[in-house]
Amino acid sequence: MPAIEEVDLLVLGSGEAGKYLAWTLGSQGQRCAVIERRYIGGSCPTIACLPSKNVIHSAKVASLLRRGAEFGLPTSAQPVDMAAVRDRKRRMVDGLIDMHQQKFAASGAELVMGSGKFITPRTIEVELNAGGMRTFHGKRVVICTGSRARLDETPGLRESHPLTHIEALELDQVPPQLIILGGGYIGLEFAQAFRRLGSEVTIIERNATVIHREDEDVTAAVTELLHDEGIEVLTNASVERISGTSGAQVSIETSGNGAPRTIVGTHLLVAGGRTPNTDGIGLELAGVKLEPHGHVRVDERLQTTAESVYAVGDCAGSPHFTHVAFDDFRILRDNFAGGSRVTTGRQVPFCLFLDPELARVGLSEREAREQGIAYRLAKLPMVAVLRTRTLSETRGFMKALIEPQGQGDKILGFTAFGPDAGELLPAVQVAMSAGLPYTALREAIFTHPTMGEGFGPLFSSIK
Structure with missing residues (x-):
């Protein structure tokens, strides 16, 4: 076992709250180490928020080109070059990764690329991506492991190898027929974007409406938008079985609205919610307890059940927004300096990036x-x-x-x-x-x- 390295702040995961906390304390002279398995800066700049909005904007430009005559311009009916759309997104991500690496270097916080797990309280062993092992012990530890797309136990779902938002953003061809499971934020954004990029799109939603927690006039207006864009929406639909393989052909057997129905498409995208990344990281060895749905149990100051161990962002059950994770950072930053900020009563805005x-x-x-x-x-x-x-x-x-x-x-x-x-x-x-x-x-x-x-x-x- 390698020698244990002592640090002032040890962060597992380089997402929004964790990276800003490390940059801030590192710039103050504290020794900070951030362990990241793959996505430098977390999901927002690499596989989620910013990349999806990049592709969404490409889709809007495609839509405007088709409306050219409305603005006195030539109308373009050319098919979309999906590889070029993907490459534009990749260039943006590469620039963001460079920016993050520069911020780590400037702050003095160390970015450790590898898979980390707790082996004792406040002690994390890291299997380095480049080979070898390192072990860290932190005076304070922050769990910042985020969340991932949830796959339920629907028969045939996992065997169909469905797309999640990660794979959808890496497509180099427009899916001819895209089926989306879920009518929430992610499902709707991808539905409109891929429809505008040239896909036939069907949304399957188990509830009575898409974004069903919103007001009736909101859901009615959004549903009308989807209809006008040529997107088929099935509501009150339960998925019974899935067969085939996404990328070739998939068949979705549904029930609801009085009659069974089978939907056939070439690609399947799962957008039915998120699950926290808290499994397999040794939390039981760290004295960190979980909530029933897998989130780290925290109080209003983001303190876990283990002394000097905190959790932030998606994995702690905070609303799944980057701007909320940034506020989690501010809470810990101020409380570490003697403050008393809490998560209760926060004003949480949101924006669904439809057009x-x-x-x-x-x-x-x-x-x-x-x-x-x-x-x-x-x-x-x-x-x-x-x-x-x-x-x-x-x-x-x-x-x-x-x-x-x-x-x-x-x-x-x-x-x-x-x-x-x-x-x-x-x-x-x-x-x-x-x-x-x-x-x-x-x-x-x-x-x-x-x-x-x-x-x-x-x-x-x-x-």
Whole structure:
């Protein structure tokens, strides 16, 4: 067994929270080691968030080219060069990896490439990718191992060798017929992107609607978008059996909506949720307990059941967003310096990167009703925001929930479905965080013509 190397901070996994914590403490002179099996910087810059948005943008450009005549330009009906789409994505990822390596070098934090597992409390043994072993003991240890696509026990699923988001982003040919299991964020983003790149696409969703936890007007609008794009959506559909091999031919036997049905395609993409990467890393030897679904058990300060061991991001059950993992980093950074930040009560925004985007922060109407919270509603069609007319992108709406009259004027929640909807969130978030009344946005002077200009008429509709 190699000699044990002592470090101030030992991080298992180089995802968002772990890498920023190592860079920060490393730049302060602490000895930090980050163990990463494969994806430098974690999944976001290499196989998930940024790569998928890169491909999604290529798909949007393809869509715009087909609409050329609408803008007085030649219309292109040429097939998409999927290898070129993939290579553009790869170039971006390569640049991001270089950036991460530079940040490790500049901060003094060491990036150790290999597979790590606990062998005793706060001690991790690493089988190096280049060969050999190293063993580290940390004064503080952070588990930052992320999550992976979940494959359920549907008969034939694993044998069909389905795509996950990782393999889908590496395709060099457009799938002729793509079947997607799951109508959540990942499933919808890939459905629209591959439809625009040239695939026939079918979504199979077990619930009554896609993104079923959202408000009815939201799911209706998104469903209409998918229909208009030529995407078939099967809801209330249970997958009974899968046969064949993804990449050649797959056959999906479904039940629901009164009759069985068989869906045949060339490729199968699984987008039915995530499972934490907490198995096989020796957590039982470290005194770290898990929740029933496999997440590391943490308190509001991200402390695990083991002394001086913390967990962050997806593996700790934090909402599966990079921006939440970054806030996990800030919590540990400040608490290590004597602070008392917690995860409870955080304002968590999200954006679904369809075209147009769906973005939300705070309460939805569904959540307000379920929690018995009264509200006033403001709603505005996107066509009333003049910027959308200049773009020929008038689909959608924005809406806000406001405290009841006589109880205050604070914003309880905001939803936007329209062009660049995600860019509308920051202004509303700042107002909500500062406890400002909705009138602060109603009375502000926003540049004309921008999407933010829509806040005026939206909040003017409040009674």
